[in-house]
Amino acid sequence: MKTFLKAATLALSLGASTLAMAEPVKIGLITTLSGGGAGLGVDTRDGFMLAIKQSGNKDVTVITEDDAQKPELAVQIADKMIQSDEVDILTGIVWSNLLMAVVPGAVAQGKIYVSTNAAPAALAGEKCDPLYFNAAYQNDNLHEAMGEYANKGYKKMFIMAPNYPAGKDSLTGFKRYFKGAVANEVYTQVGQTDYAAEIAQIRASGADGVFAFLPGGMGIAFMKQYAQSGVKIPVMGPGFSFSQDVLPAIGDAALGAKASGQWAKDLDNAANKKFVPAFEKEYGRLPSIYAVQAYDAAQLILSAASKASVKDTAAFTAELKKADIQSPRGKFKFNTNRHPIQDIYVTEVVKDGGVLTNKIIEKIFTDHGDAYAQACKK
Amino acid sequence: MTRENILNLVLALALLAVPFIAQAAGQPFTITLATRIAILALAATGLNIALGLGGLVSFGHAAFFGVGGYVAGILSSHAFSGDPMLFGLSGSKQMLVVWLVAMMTAGVLGLAIGAISLRTSGVYFIMITLAFAQMVYYFAISWPAYGGEDGLSIVVRNQFPGVNTMRPMNFFLICYGVLLVGILLSALIRSSRFGAALQAVRQNDVRVASIGISPMPIRLTAFVLSAMLTAVAGALYADLNRFVSPSMLSWHMSGELIVLIILGGTGRLMGPVAGAALYVIFEYLLGGLTERWQFFLGLILLATVLFARGGLIGLVAGKVRHG
Amino acid sequence: MTFALAIEQLLNGVQLGVMLFLMAAGLTLIFGVMGLINLAHGSLYMVGAFACATVAAFTGSFWLGLVASLAASAAAGALIEITVIRRLYARDHLDQVLATFALILIFSEGMRWLFGSFPLYLDIPPLLEGAVALPGGAQYPLYRLAIILAGALVALGLYGLISRTRLGMRIRAGESDREMIAALGVDIRTLYTLVFALGAALAGFAGGMVGALQSVQVGMGEPVLILAFVVIVIGGIGSIKGALIGALLVGVVDTMGRLLLPQVLSLMVPPAQAGLIGGALASMLIYILMAVILAVKPRGLFPAQA
Structure with missing residues (x-):
């Protein structure tokens, strides 16, 4: 009986995990790829894609679009990604003002947003949202x-x-x-x-x-x-x-x-020692903090996607919140407002x-x- | 019916039809694109009263566009929070109220800017309108009360009696309706006595002055009307994006508004509509193909100015007939 | 405010003015001779800065970079004059504004294509590094003094060129009557190309020099361009003298405004508020100055005869 139960649990958990993995996840990456701030957006995209590539996960698709650092363009892209491309998760915005324009609308439409950089105070306190996560820091x-x-x-x-x-x-x-x-x-x-x-x-x-x-x-x-x-x-x-x-x-x-x-390239931990050379090898330059934050955002999403279906928002965000990742920053967990607690x-x-x-x-x-x-x- | 009139009708019907087809085809984002076209066309129609009819090349209409947007943003944020505004007035979520206030505010601003700018002409006028718009831009950026550089979010789109404006199709129809009213208005102005005087002032202000009509009040009236119409477009644009920021006030925006008129065809009633449609479609298609879309937009624009001065309508409908 | 601070800020204002003059001189010259309003002038400034940074990085010499900035911007200027600008002289200002607006889009995106999105760096030549002591106890960066000097030399040279040389004579003739000098057999096409390239070279020179102070990046020309417009409108479009005086006025008013407004306001409101409001007002100050001047003198301080 005992063995049977064990086997059943194993089968169940295996079944569950393969099920979750098979559930395709569609991510909309909106970031700044043209204009004066493009350097930050390029690093964001590259850091994010590095994590996706390393995972080898074929069920995750990422759609990337350029917001040209224009808030109104970012809102339009977000609308398009939500309405036409039917993405599950949005991410990638570098600037606080663009984030403030996009996030309230996105979460109101039931989409998860994982911030790779911008973290305005307005979304960390009273007006925080269960669907809004920040993988970077809080601006202050x-x-x-x-x-x-x-x-x-x-x-x-x-x-x-x-x-x-x-x-x-x-x-x-x-x-x-x-x-x-x-x-x-x-x-x-x-x-x-x-x-x-x-x-x-x-x-x-x-x-x-x-x-x-x-x-x-x-x-x-x-x-x-x-x-x-x-x-x-x-x-x-x-x-x-x-x-x-x-x-x-x-x-x-x-x-x-x-x-x-919250990170430097000489930070002494295993994940960082793997990340820095991998980024350098892939793109021929040193990573910046924006690349690290985006890398972690992608890791967070991948980790949650391996345990829960993205269509089950409550379960998925619960998994996100556990922050079960190896960050190049070392210790990383989420606070009650889904912003990082870190050194x-x-x-x-x-x-x-x-x-x-x-x-x-x-x-x-x-x-x-x-x-x-x-x-x-x- | 002239070829231009047929083309105008086709344009108007096409813009109306596209969202319905898109909705049927399950492409809801196309409705947003069509809404954007309608709003930009309205803004350019406003500018066209000054630029096309009056020959007043305003390189600062972003100021009015942005002010319209900020009126929408500020009124709705006060209505949302319940805090009173200046002089104890309360905010509003009603589009009709927002439009009225936007027009009044832009009218007063247009009167002030126009009164100084219209003392100059030619290049000076281009430059001084640009400078005034920059002044408003820097003010918006550095005034912290309404978000400054970060801009101001409109949480819920403003309301229109009896319509759920959050549904893209409804909002499109509102914008389309306002656009039609704007075009009708600009057609009425064009064929009115005032419009005739305005066009005469554009062609030869000395001659007009010599028959006893003072050009200044005519130009100023046109400038103010133009500002007011552009401001309504700004208010709608803020509602479309549910967001307003200083970028609506930037000199790039002023440039884009002029570009819309030229792409469509200078001096044409529906030039702004054709131009806005072309611009938004270019932006969308090129933007999907390459990150460098602005490079190609520049080339297209350059070619239009150098080789196709009549714009889209000129290409299709032939030269403007004077008479 | 101490005397040393006042002197330093005055020099800062003059230095900004000198840079603006280099930009404004080209703009106003091109307008005076060809009647063309060139929005893409800021792009030529950017071309100069990129050329300087690239050549300086390649050869290790700032001076070669500066030569390259002159050459590259003059060449870019001549190129766009021959391919595009030439077709615009007979057009109205609206077409000119649009075509040159299109050129901005092409130049900005094109430079990003060539050089990428990251800013380039350009170091100050070792000869001009550090600060020097001024009488009265103030210290001032040597490089900024060198910019002031270079600008003054360019202004003098431009004056000599226009009042003493054959080219200058033709430029003056072109300013007063364009049709006439063509009728007199002057090769007007070449003259126009030369004037445009000269204006472009001045902008590129400014870009190269400023590149060492700031970052060299796409879009760096636009804020300067708008300030240069303010300068020539204040000075009177077409007048070199007006451009010089307008540039110094804008430079000093802007610098002093940023310093003094927050201090004046802090007498009335708390310092953090004063900083914010003062900063807001200071950024609008030169536009207010321009509006006031134009309200009194609609054609600027030194209207060119036209």
């Missing part, structure tokens, strides 16, 4: 980490960010943990390319440290100009300011800059064999969640 996390880091040895900080909601959230996040004085709080124009005026203000401010959240081209311009200015006050920022995609462009000016991140590190830009890269210097937060999780009741 990396800024909070730098605020905590600045407590060690900095008394007066000059803080700056672009004049848009994510910029405001950034400085709020920094101040949430930083206990010293703020010399000046400066909001720059979005897409600004010349920071001479701000650098002059930094020089005159008497601050002993600078925190700058300037993603993409803005950070490149600022760092290059800062290095030439003769101002020696140390600069720090969230990981986006010094991620692998912008480091070559900043050049040696970035050396020594401190940044926060956050401080890195320093160094030259490794002639290539600029981020090297971890210390762990600043262990199992860090976000400030909004408690407000999420769904």
